[in-house]
Amino acid sequence: MILTQTEILQHVDRLSAERLTVCVTRAWVRPRHAETGPVFDDTDLARLRLIVELTEDLAVNDDAVPLILNLIDEVSSLRRRIRHLDAALAAEAPDLCDLIVTRLRDAEGRDRP
Numbered sequence: 001m002i003l004t005q006t007e008i009l010q011h012v013d014r015l016s017a018e019r020l021t022v023c024v025t026r027a028w029v030r031p032r033h034a035e036t037g038p039v040f041d042d043t044d045l046a047r048l049r050l051i052v053e054l055t056e057d058l059a060v061n062d063d064a065v066p067l068i069l070n071l072i073d074e075v076s077s078l079r080r081r082i083r084h085l086d087a088a089l090a091a092e093a094p095d096l097c098d099l100i101v102t103r104l105r106d107a108e109g110r111d112r113p
Helices: 005-011 017-025 042-057 065-090 094-111
Strands: 032-034 037-040
Touching (some): 005 017, 005 042, 017 042, 037 042
C-alpha cells in the first residue's frame, strides 16, 4: 500500500504533521518522493505506529528511538537470514542437514557457561 502524507496522518493515531516531519528529517522513516510529495509504504506505516507507541505510550525519548529502531531492524534482518538458511538446508540431502544440525547443537553447547 502506498500512502500520501495526508493518508499516513489519517492512519496513524496521535501522529501530527510536525511529528511526521521530525520522523522523516531524522530518517526514522524514509518515504519515497513522488511528484505530489513523499509517499509512504507499509514498512513506513508500521514504523510510524511503533514510534508513536514508543514515544507516547512508553515515554521513550527521541534519543532512544533510533537505537530501538536499529535493534528491531537487526532482529528482522537476522530472522530473514535464518529463513533463507532454513530454506537452503531444506534443499540439501538429509544426511548433510543432520550433520549441520549436530554441529550447531555442539556449538550451542560450547557457548553455554
